[in-house]
Amino acid sequence: AQTVTQSQPEMSVQEAETVTLSCTYDTSESDYYLFWYKQPPSRQMILVIRQEAYKQQNATENRFSVNFQKAAKSFSLKISDSQLGDAAMYFCAYRSYNTDKLIFGTGTRLQVFP
């Protein structure tokens, strides 16, 4: 069975700085998808970024980028130029190629200080 591990329960960053959230996963599959979701306080979870395992190029969405290391089964999220609005719970998730269910990590709470 696939598992997702987020080893950092909490992280903090100063506004305008860069922070990296870690995520590792375990799978025997070669085709899959990886996601980072963000849940701001008292608001719903939204997709931040996704990566197809077959793509070697790391996904980027504005200030958010990933470092996808397939051999190491690592999928970290880098947030550049952090903003107060980035404060949230961040969940890393895995999805097999042939199913729809998402497998989540336990989340990392990110605090952003002015």
Add this chain to the structure above:
Amino acid sequence: EAGVTQFPSHSVIEKGQTVTLRCDPISGHDNLYWYRRVMGKEIKFLLHFVKESKQDESGMPNNRFLAERTGGTYSTLKVQPAELEDSGVYFCASSRLAGGTDTQYFGPGTRLTVL
């Protein structure tokens, strides 16, 4: 377009009582998912509907949980009778297509507390 909505936002019940959670997916989304997060742990998949059919219910914890999606629109998740370990946040998500990289859009969740 309106997002995924869930009702109620909070529910506090006593052990042994029944609770029904409701999820309204985004209009036109055939796929509907239920997930649950027990305090401090990971979000876990419960089940997946395609229209009114259960595509995957491998995550349903036991037969005290009953999910329905009559007419392929909104869905309900009933817990009967509720136990203490059922406490957590229940999320609903929907997507237009199945498979691929189609995004699952999440609702705000229902926080269930069983006393």
